[in-house]
Amino acid sequence: MKIVITGGAGFIGMHLTQSLMNKGYQVSIIDCFHTYYSTDRKKQHLKEIQFPARDLYEVDLIDREKTKAIIHKLKPDAVIHLAALPGVAYSLEEPLKYVDYDIKATINIIEACGEAGVKRLLFASSSSVYGDKPGRALKEEDADGMTISPYAASKWSAESFCHMYAHMFDMHVNILRFFTVYGPWGRPDMAIPKFISKLLKNESISIFGSDSGRDYTYIDDIVHGIQLTLQKGKRGETYNLGSGRVVKMTSLLEILRPHFPEMNVHYDTYRMGDVISTHSDISKAELHLGYSPTTTIEDGIGNTILWAKQNEKHL
Numbered sequence: 001m002k003i004v005i006t007g008g009a010g011f012i013g014m015h016l017t018q019s020l021m022n023k024g025y026q027v028s029i030i031d032c033f034h035t036y037y038s039t040d041r042k043k044q045h046l047k048e049i050q051f052p053a054r055d056l057y058e059v060d061l062i063d064r065e066k067t068k069a070i071i072h073k074l075k076p077d078a079v080i081h082l083a084a085l086p087g088v089a090y091s092l093e094e095p096l097k098y099v100d101y102d103i104k105a106t107i108n109i110i111e112a113c114g115e116a117g118v119k120r121l122l123f124a125s126s127s128s129v130y131g132d133k134p135g136r137a138l139k140e141e142d143a144d145g146m147t148i149s150p151y152a153a154s155k156w157s158a159e160s161f162c163h164m165y166a167h168m169f170d171m172h173v174n175i176l177r178f179f180t181v182y183g184p185w186g187r188p189d190m191a192i193p194k195f196i197s198k199l200l201k202n203e204s205i206s207i208f209g210s211d212s213g214r215d216y217t218y219i220d221d222i223v224h225g226i227q228l229t230l231q232k233g234k235r236g237e238t239y240n241l242g243s244g245r246v247v248k249m250t251s252l253l254e255i256l257r258p259h260f261p262e263m264n265v266h267y268d269t270y271r272m273g274d275v276i277s278t279h280s281d282i283s284k285a286e287l288h289l290g291y292s293p294t295t296t297i298e299d300g301i302g303n304t305i306l307w308a309k310q311n312e313k314h315l
């Protein structure tokens with residue numbers, strides 16, 4: 001099976017690519033090595049998984065014609081669209097970039113797929129589309145467009161374009177809403193990698209809102225969920241891929257503490273755009289896909305710290 005992964009040089013993309021290649025899929029990557037975080041780091045990702053240079057297309061999906069040309073040339077069986085500008089904080093500074101990278105680029109890749117006759121597309125959306133609805137596990141139908149950051153609004157809009165093009169091109173599209181993904185090679189702008197990187201250097205860490213909570217999902221569980229969707233996703237469905245559990249910030253600190261007993265924490269107030277808590281209801285993914293996340297937060301954090309200690313120069 002021929003698969004194109006957009007954003008394959010990123011955090012989730014590298015792990016997904018490696019896993020699919022190991023299973024015998026023929027994988028091509030489209031990535032522009034966006035400077036949101038270090039391009040050297042993204043190149044290192046591909047080195048780590050020994051990704052063949054001949055299957056890498058260094059193109060920005062904002063270029064509509066180049067995107068169409070690659071998809072026409074490759075004619076894959078499926079496209080997994082991970083490429084995006086991530087991050088809530090930066091989206092408040094540069095909202096229009098998110099219209100380009102998270103909406104326009106998504107339109108370009110789906111349109112290219114539709115015109116080339118690609119029948120299967122998976123789109124990486126985010127838990128942020130739920131907006132701020134703390135206190136309960138959220139089902140897919142709880143999203144109502146009431147977002148609180150430009151990043152989330154762009155993902156919500158891109159989801160809507162996915163539905164529209166799925167109808168127009170008679171395409172089998174699935175939308176996956178990932179909940180805070182972490183693990184080895186985790187994105188350096190996110191809380192867990194940032195904390196571990198600072199703690200290894202004996203620097204203090206900053207907490208924005210001590211009663212916040214996140215549904216942290218280990219990278220292997222996300223990769224498994226994406227593959228299950230590829231095999232069993234029902235046409236037109238949206239799936240939450242989370243752990244199904246909330247870890248409060250206070251609990252996360254207690255999980256980190258045995259690894260870093262000297263830990264110094266600086267408490268700050270909430271940041272604009274951040275939701276207080278995220279919590280996935282994963283019952284639809286369990287039922288349709290057989291999705292069942294297995295990594296506990298304690299094990300996941302342990303694996304991530306081990307990786308970080310062995311890769312300090314890449315943090």
Ligand SMILES: NC(=O)c1ccc[n+]([C@@H]2O[C@H](COP(=O)([O-])OP(=O)(O)OC[C@H]3O[C@@H](n4cnc5c(N)ncnc54)[C@H](O)[C@@H]3O)[C@@H](O)[C@H]2O)c1
Binds near residue numbers: 009061084127177
């Ligand atoms: N990591 C998480 O916790 C998380 C949570 C929810 C949703 N997501 C979504 O999952 C996807 C992957 O996230 P990630 O954490 O691996 O991010 P990442 O930044 O590590 O990877 C994204 C990759 O896309 C590439 N890219 C961006 N815009 C591009 C464009 N126009 N053309 C070509 N390549 C482009 C970047 O260079 C990067 O390599 C994103 O869509 C993100 O919004 C991630």
